[in-house]
Amino acid sequence: MKHSVVVVDDHNLLSQAIGELVNSFDEFHVLYTCKNGQELLDKLQNPANIPNIVLMDVNMPILNGIETTEHLYQNFPQVKVLALSIEEDEKVILKMLRSGAKGYLMKDVKKTELHNALLEVMEKGFYHTNTVTKVLVDSLSHNDGDVVTLKDREIEFIKLACTEMTYREIADKMFLSPKTIEGYRNALFEKLNLRNRTGLVIYAIKNKIFTP
Amino acid sequence: MKHSVVVVDDHNLLSQAIGELVNSFDEFHVLYTCKNGQELLDKLQNPANIPNIVLMDVNMPILNGIETTEHLYQNFPQVKVLALSIEEDEKVILKMLRSGAKGYLMKDVKKTELHNALLEVMEKGFYHTNTVTKVLVDSLSHNDGDVVTLKDREIEFIKLACTEMTYREIADKMFLSPKTIEGYRNALFEKLNLRNRTGLVIYAIKNKIFTP
DNA sequence: GTCTGGCAGGGGAAAAACCCTGTGGGCCAA
DNA sequence: TTGGCCCACAGGGTTTTTCCCCTGCCAGAC
Numbered sequence: 001m002k003h004s005v006v007v008v009d010d011h012n013l014l015s016q017a018i019g020e021l022v023n024s025f026d027e028f029h030v031l032y033t034c035k036n037g038q039e040l041l042d043k044l045q046n047p048a049n050i051p052n053i054v055l056m057d058v059n060m061p062i063l064n065g066i067e068t069t070e071h072l073y074q075n076f077p078q079v080k081v082l083a084l085s086i087e088e089d090e091k092v093i094l095k096m097l098r099s100g101a102k103g104y105l106m107k108d109v110k111k112t113e114l115h116n117a118l119l120e121v122m123e124k125g126f127y128h129t130n131t132v133t134k135v136l137v138d139s140l141s142h143n144d145g146d147v148v149t150l151k152d153r154e155i156e157f158i159k160l161a162c163t164e165m166t167y168r169e170i171a172d173k174m175f176l177s178p179k180t181i182e183g184y185r186n187a188l189f190e191k192l193n194l195r196n197r198t199g200l201v202i203y204a205i206k207n208k209i210f211t212p
Numbered sequence: 213m214k215h216s217v218v219v220v221d222d223h224n225l226l227s228q229a230i231g232e233l234v235n236s237f238d239e240f241h242v243l244y245t246c247k248n249g250q251e252l253l254d255k256l257q258n259p260a261n262i263p264n265i266v267l268m269d270v271n272m273p274i275l276n277g278i279e280t281t282e283h284l285y286q287n288f289p290q291v292k293v294l295a296l297s298i299e300e301d302e303k304v305i306l307k308m309l310r311s312g313a314k315g316y317l318m319k320d321v322k323k324t325e326l327h328n329a330l331l332e333v334m335e336k337g338f339y340h341t342n343t344v345t346k347v348l349v350d351s352l353s354h355n356d357g358d359v360v361t362l363k364d365r366e367i368e369f370i371k372l373a374c375t376e377m378t379y380r381e382i383a384d385k386m387f388l389s390p391k392t393i394e395g396y397r398n399a400l401f402e403k404l405n406l407r408n409r410t411g412l413v414i415y416a417i418k419n420k421i422f423t424p
Numbered sequence: 425g426t427c428t429g430g431c432a433g434g435g436g437a438a439a440a441a442c443c444c445t446g447t448g449g450g451c452c453a454a
Numbered sequence: 455t456t457g458g459c460c461c462a463c464a465g466g467g468t469t470t471t472t473c474c475c476c477t478g479c480c481a482g483a484c
Contacts, residue, residue, distance in 0.1 A: 011298065011319040013326060017229030024232060086223065108223040153462085164411040166439065179464045186442075196471085197440075199376040201413050205424045212418045365430085378471065391432045398474075408439085409472075 002026075003122055006049075007033040008040050008068070009057040009084070018055065018084075025115050027122075028053075037063025041071060050076060053121060056101070058085035058092060066095050073100030080121050093135050103127035150188075155209055157184045162201050162210040214238075215334055218261075219245040220252050220280070221269040221296070230267065230296075237327050239334075240265075249275025253283060262288060265333060268313070270297035270304060278307050285312030292333050305344060315339035362400075367421055369396045374413050374422040 005022050007030060009015040019030040031051045034040040037060060043049045054072065058065035069081045083096045083104040093104050102121050105114065106129070113129075120127040150158070153174075160170040167185070171178040185200075194200055204210040217234050219242060221227040231242040243263045246252040249272060255261045266284065270277035281293050295308040295316040305316050314333050317326065318341070325341075332339040362370070365386075372382040379397070383390040397412070406412055416422040 012322050013233075013296075013317075013319050014226060014229070016323045017226065017233045020232045020236060021225075021229045084225075105225075106223075107225050110224050111228045114225060162410065162414065164407040164414075166408075168439085176462095177464050179466090180462075182441080183463070185440085189441085195376040195441090196378075197410060198374065198413055201410055202374065202376075202424050205417060212414050380471085388430095389432050391434090392430080394473080395431070397472090401473085407473095 002029045003053060003118070004029060004031040004051040005053045005055060005118070006031050006040065006043075006051040007055045008035075008037065008060070008065075009033070009055075010035050010060045011057075014057075021111060021114065022055070022118070025118065028118055036060045037065070037068030037071070040068060044076060050079060052080065053118060054079055054081045055084050056081050058083055058087055058096060066092075066099050069096060069099040069101050080125070082117060082121060082127070088131070090135050093132060097132075103129075104132045105129065106131065150209075154184055154188060157181065158188070158200060158204045159210050161185070161197060162204050162212075214241045215265060215330070216241060216243040216263040217265045217267060217330070218243050218252065218255075218263040219267045220247075220249065220272070220277075221245070221267075222247050222272045223269075226269075233323060233326065234267070234330070237330065240330055248272045249277070249280030249283070252280060256284075256288060263291060265330060266291055266293045267296050268293050270295055270299055270308060278304075278311050281308060281311040281313050292337070294329060294333060294339070309344075315341075316344045317341065318343065362421075366396055366400060369393065370400070370412060370416045370421050373397070373409060374416050374424075 005028050007015045007019050007022070009018065012035070015033040015035070019033055022028050022030050031049065032043065034043060040054070041063070056065045056069060060068075065083060065085070069083070072079050072081055080102045081100065083093075083101045084107060085092070085096075085104070086107045087093070088106065096104055103117055103126055105117055109117075109129070117127040156174065157170065160173060165173070167181050168178050171181045174181070185197075188194065188200060189196075192200070192203055194203065201210070205212060217240050219227045219231050219234070221230065224247070227245040227247070231245055234240050234242050243261065244255065246255065252266070253275070268277045268281060272280075275283075277295060277297070281295070284291050284293055289312075292314045293312065295305075295313045296319060297304070297308075297316070298319045299305070308316055315329055315338055317329055321329075321341070329339040368386065369382065372385060377385070379393045380390050383393045386393070397409075400406065400412060401408075404412070404415055406415065413422070417424060
């Protein structure tokens with residue numbers, strides 16, 4: 001009997017196209033496709049809808065790949081999740097794996113590699129490309145002790161610093177003295193290792209505190 | 213005889229999956245797939261490789277969808293380009309259409325809509341979804357006269373302004389006087405309607421001059 | 425010739441960046 | 455209870471950078 005696969009991706013065309021691809025493999029067939037995590041969880045209420053493998057996009061609206069994977073790991077541990085993403089961001093990869101994904105595929109993998117991944121996941125329980133393995137190894141040596149945590153008020157400030165407002169205007173908006181704002185700024189420069197406001201803006205965007 | 217289609221997308225899996233989808237339509241077959249615009253142009257040197265339709269991703273490395281479409285429009289006008297993208301940005305859509313694309317599909321279209329689009333492009337020569345039509349109509353009322361064009365040297369400056377360098381350091385790097393750099397900055401502030409460097413950084417990122 | 429555009433400078437006001445000090449409230453432990 | 459400590463907040467004062475206005479040179483285009 002063929003192994004069942006569910007594709008979760010918010011882009012209709014992609015989920016269908018990937019589904020088509022999966023169906024072309026002898027050992028697998030697509031049970032159904034979903035547009036987001038919520039839709040998948042709804043479907044899984046019916047035991048007949050529980051697949052062997054979920055091919056999950058990371059970036060989705062409503063319920064994203066990470067949250068959904070976490071939920072699956074808690075409630076349907078028998079389901080193997082393979083993450084599928086264009087993201088090469090270390091943090092995202094690690095988050096997915098921590099959430100319980102059995103593998104992480106870049107969207108530019110070849111058809112044969114997808115086939116391989118599906119086979120290996122069913123057989124060994126996991127599949128990791130070289131890229132992902134490297135990220136994992138790096139994350140060990142990488143001094144991950146300096147996980148900077150920002151306070152709510154600091155984040156609020158950063159967002160305002162990403163506009164054309166002067167610090168004086170930001171101070172007014174936050175009902176604080178300009179001097180206090182300087183304090184926030186200096187603290188952030190210190191702990192994020194930045195030289196000036198431009199650095200702060202780039203940091204904010206990189207870390208999705210502010211989205212242009 | 214079936215109409216020939218070429219898929220251009222930097223993500224291997226996606227191009228193959230979409231190819232699979234196209235092959236499932238009776239009236240079409242995939243000639244080959246490419247990873248970027250350059251690869252396509254290379255292929256087209258051989259007349260046997262000229263397809264009826266190109267399904268082109270907009271975001272690609274090396275030679276992007278817009279430039280490639282422009283080139284095709286100049287040199288292979290008989291080839292119909294259908295843009296395929298997750299981007300819903302008005303500007304991008306307009307750019308693609310101005311470059312000569314015959315249609316613009318969001319990547320979340322359904323299989324049947326892709327089929328429709330392919331059929332219509334072969335028959336009528338174009339295919340536009342409601343979204344795209346709306347953008348076109350909007351672009352008429354929208355004052356699109358202020359299409360700001362930036363010079364090469366200005367773009368070079370903007371990129372450096374998106375770092376933590378001071379203007380003096382930027383001047384050194386560009387082998388110019390700090391005063392000249394001020395000139396660039398002031399000209400940009402003026403024509404982009406900005407107040408300060410932070411505004412410039414946000415502008416650069418929004419318009420993909422600089423990617424964090 | 426004139427005109428435009430890239431380049432460069434002087435001078436000055438404003439903002440940003442970097443010092444160091446101080447207050448008052450909450451919290452914890454002697 | 456009290457003294458010590460941390461922390462958000464705020465002020466004084468100074469240097470550096472940014473921002474703005476106005477002028478001038480020179481080469482290449484018209």
